[in-house]
Amino acid sequence: MIGRSLLRLLPQIVSLLALIGLVSVFFPTFLQIDFSDGRLVGPMIDIVKRGAPVALLAVGMTLVIATRGIDLSVGTVMAICGAAAAWAVSSGYGTVPSLILALLVGLAAGLWNGILVSVIGIQPIVATLILMTAGRGIAQLITEGRILTFSDPDFATIGSGTLFGVPFPVVLWLLTGIGFALMMRWTALGLLIESVGINRRASALIGINARVLLIAVYMASGLCAAIAGLVVTADIRGADANNAGLWLELDAILAVVIGGNSLLGGRFSITASILGAMIIQTIDTGILLAGFPSEYNLVIKAVLVLTILVVQSPNLSAQWLWARQALARRRALRDEAAPQSGPRMTERPVPESEVSR
Amino acid sequence: MSRAISKVGTTSLFDSLVSLPCRNRYNGQQNHHLKGWRIAAILLRTAMELAARRPRRGRRDQIAKRLVTKFYREENMLKTLMMTAAVVALGTASAGAETVGFSQIGSESGWRAAETTLTRQQAEERGIDLKFSDAQQKQENQIAAIRSFVAQGVDAILIAPVVATGWDSVLEEAKEAEIPVVLLDRQIDGSDDLYLTAVGSDLVHEGSVAGEWLANEVGDGECRIVELQGTTGSSPAIDRANGFRKALEGKDNLEIVRSQTGDFTRSGGKEVMESFLQAENGGSGICALYAHNDDMALGAIQAIKEAGLNPGTDIKIVAIDAVPDYFQAMANGEANATVELTPNMAGPAFDALEKYWADGTAPEKFIQTESKLYTQSDDPQGEYEARKDLGY
Numbered sequence: 098m099i100g101r102s103l104l105r106l107l108p109q110i111v112s113l114l115a116l117i118g119l120v121s122v123f124f125p126t127f128l129q130i131d132f133s134d135g136r137l138v139g140p141m142i143d144i145v146k147r148g149a150p151v152a153l154l155a156v157g158m159t160l161v162i163a164t165r166g167i168d169l170s171v172g173t174v175m176a177i178c179g180a181a182a183a184w185a186v187s188s189g190y191g192t193v194p195s196l197i198l199a200l201l202v203g204l205a206a207g208l209w210n211g212i213l214v215s216v217i218g219i220q221p222i223v224a225t226l227i228l229m230t231a232g233r234g235i236a237q238l239i240t241e242g243r244i245l246t247f248s249d250p251d252f253a254t255i256g257s258g259t260l261f262g263v264p265f266p267v268v269l270w271l272l273t274g275i276g277f278a279l280m281m282r283w284t285a286l287g288l289l290i291e292s293v294g295i296n297r298r299a300s301a302l303i304g305i306n307a308r309v310l311l312i313a314v315y316m317a318s319g320l321c322a323a324i325a326g327l328v329v330t331a332d333i334r335g336a337d338a339n340n341a342g343l344w345l346e347l348d349a350i351l352a353v354v355i356g357g358n359s360l361l362g363g364r365f366s367i368t369a370s371i372l373g374a375m376i377i378q379t380i381d382t383g384i385l386l387a388g389f390p391s392e393y394n395l396v397i398k399a400v401l402v403l404t405i406l407v408v409q410s411p412n413l414s415a416q417w418l419w420a421r422q423a424l425a426r427r428r429a430l431r432d433e434a435a436p437q438s439g440p441r442m443t444e445r446p447v448p449e450s451e452v453s454r
Numbered sequence: 455m456s457r458a459i460s461k462v463g464t465t466s467l468f469d470s471l472v473s474l475p476c477r478n479r480y481n482g483q484q485n486h487h488l489k490g491w492r493i494a495a496i497l498l499r500t501a502m503e504l505a506a507r508r509p510r511r512g513r514r515d516q517i518a519k520r521l522v523t524k525f526y527r528e529e530n531m532l533k534t535l536m537m538t539a540a541v542v543a544l545g546t547a548s549a550g551a552e553t554v555g556f557s558q559i560g561s562e563s564g565w566r567a568a569e570t571t572l573t574r575q576q577a578e579e580r581g582i583d584l585k586f587s588d589a590q591q592k593q594e595n596q597i598a599a600i601r602s603f604v605a606q607g608v609d610a611i612l613i614a615p616v617v618a619t620g621w622d623s624v625l626e627e628a629k630e631a632e633i634p635v636v637l638l639d640r641q642i643d644g645s646d647d648l649y650l651t652a653v654g655s656d657l658v659h660e661g662s663v664a665g666e667w668l669a670n671e672v673g674d675g676e677c678r679i680v681e682l683q684g685t686t687g688s689s690p691a692i693d694r695a696n697g698f699r700k701a702l703e704g705k706d707n708l709e710i711v712r713s714q715t716g717d718f719t720r721s722g723g724k725e726v727m728e729s730f731l732q733a734e735n736g737g738s739g740i741c742a743l744y745a746h747n748d749d750m751a752l753g754a755i756q757a758i759k760e761a762g763l764n765p766g767t768d769i770k771i772v773a774i775d776a777v778p779d780y781f782q783a784m785a786n787g788e789a790n791a792t793v794e795l796t797p798n799m800a801g802p803a804f805d806a807l808e809k810y811w812a813d814g815t816a817p818e819k820f821i822q823t824e825s826k827l828y829t830q831s832d833d834p835q836g837e838y839e840a841r842k843d844l845g846y
Contacts, residue, residue: 123461133762138736138761139732140729140732147725149729239562241565242561242563242564242567242845243567243845244720244749244779246779252515257756317746327771328720332724332756333720333752335720335779337720337721339719340719340720340721340722341721346568384731385714385729385730386732386733388714390713390714391683391686391714392686392687427844437544
């Protein structure tokens with residue numbers, strides 16, 4: 098069981114390790130982690146901390162994509178929830194009620210998306226596009242177009258505090274990821290989501306309440322977006338309605354895809370998506386640390402992402418498998434042809450005709 | 455009944471209203487005369503006819519009449535004319551004070567909001583009747599607003615153009631109507647006789663003011679500078695980078711060691727500053743930070759604090775824009791200096807216009823606003839109080 102899931106995660110783990118190796122070439126102290134002022138400090142810590150918003154979004158996005166949907170609104174939901182929390186905190190409602198309010202707003206946004214998709218039957222990409230475009234306006238209404246700052250130390254802890262030296266955002270995405278993964282795999286929920294993603298009608302016919310399941314999945318995505326929104330808002334101690342979560346929905350989708358999940362729904366792996374998010378953040382932070390001029394940032398990112406996706410491509414891996422088998426056959430033939438002289442002496446190109454025989 | 459009406463070419467207002475609920479169910483065709491927009495058009499036409507009939511000053515009268523005739527010809531210009539009709543009706547109400555139309559881009563940032571607030575304040579102080587139009591980041595809305603200002607016969611038009619191109623024909627119309635146009639904050643491509651003058655700041659100059667301050671502050675000591683750039687490729691990012699480098703020319707003790715984009719946002723500034731601190735031995739190798747805007751600097755200040763350093767003393771911080779929160783940081787001693795990008799573009803514009811109205815003196819084609827430097831000794835707390843309600 099564990100071996101099988103490791104095999105599933107192998108491409109992501111290998112990509113991540115390769116990237117870390119690559120960045121270490123440009124920035125030698127990349128893997129160095131110090132402990133100072135009661136907190137862990139180091140580039141790797143920065144990566145897991147900065148990757149928190151995308152990792153959180155990727156958790157929710159994985160579930161949505163597993164149902165053959167997509168949630169484009171997560172970036173703006175982040176902005177709305179951050180704005181709502183900042184507004185509540187700065188109007189003196191206290192930290193905990195503000196956080197609960199933000200999470201409820203996230204759930205409400207998910208409910209809206211879920212109803213549009215599953216009850217009204219709008220295509221997910223369009224249904225969530227509605228909130229994606231309108232949401233930033235809602236967030237701006239809450240903040241009145243300004244960057245709404247607050248000075249609540251407890252709220253700020255979510256973004257920049259630590260728990261046993263570990264940055265709090267990391268704790269958050271770890272808990273969220275583990276929580277959702279356990280919920281999916283210890284119960285039949287994951288299986289039901291996969292079956293709805295593969296064939297909604299058939300799932301409905303065998304008695305799965307696809308409608309409620311879809312709404313729940315979008316609400317989960319909204320909840321993850323709300324947590325991510327809290328993280329970025331707490332991080333800068335202010336709600337920036339214009340820029341919070343801007344384009345992060347695309348990074349989240351990318352993380353899910355790098356995680357090897359199919360956009361056509363079906364089988365999914367939350368762990369792989371989170372690894373995908375970490376891969377993206379390693380690229381981002383690596384570019385910053387390497388000190389290239391900013392004009393190269395996006396080009397470098399695109400090339401690396403493309404390379405990773407090409408290496409993971411199922412079509413290419415089939416070719417690779419075939420090539421390896423062909424090579425093995427050729428070697429076997431060669432060994433048969435000259436068994437006395439040993440393999441080292443026979444390193445001549447074997448003609449095609451020999452191979453085909 | 456509806457069929458009969460549909461055959462009448464020009465229906466009267468009464469007939470159209472009466473026929474509104476009717477549907478032509480028999481030939482399956484949509485009856486064009488019954489569409490909602492048509493009713494709206496007829497209502498508008500009536501309103502405009504009423505407005506045009508009123509005795510008013512010569513030029514306005516002519517323009518209104520011309521528009522009415524134009525309307526009969528081109529009914530598809532409905533969108534423009536809906537606004538026109540509204541402002542013509544408004545325009546008849548006021549007389550006496552100078553009227554200025556202001557087409558603002560929208561409320562994309564706090565700075566814009568402050569610009570709008572200050573423009574309103576300036577107009578009020580000078581007894582100018584300001585007609586405000588928010589274009590919501592769309593050029594077609596701005597063009598429609600200018601046309602309506604022309605139709606209304608305002609005494610001047612202020613415009614903060616959302617894009618640089620595509621203004622020729624509408625500004626030509628304003629010119630024909632002899633209405634002076636002043637560009638605020640942004641420039642346009644095209645002949646400069648289409649507008650009276652442009653008010654704006656010199657972005658390169660802002661960068662060099664920041665650079666000169668830092669050079670004076672550091673003196674002869676060695677200083678390794680990190681730079682938080684604006685959005686890659688945007689003109690403020692390019693110009694503010696160039697201006698800063700120009701000020702540092704020939705000063706070999708000052709060196710820009712790292713330069714990355716923080717996208718003009720707080721979170722971008724914080725993230726990039728964290729990586730700068732990592733890359734420069736936990737920040738001990740950095741003597742100063744130059745940020746292309748205050749928001750990035752504010753994000754960076756948090757990153758510096760979290761790294762256990764003191765922003766403002768361990769790392770000197772200079773930025774551009776002068777937003778209220780940055781004054782707060784200066785008051786707390788966490789930031790050192792900022793160069794103001796004044797949102798009061800309307801003040802110089804109204805000055806120029808008042809001269810122009812008085813005796814027709816045309817100002818220079820570009821009025822540069824002052825890029826004032828604020829440091830910790832300029833009463834940052836007071837500046838914060840003065841600015842916090844401007845809508846930043």
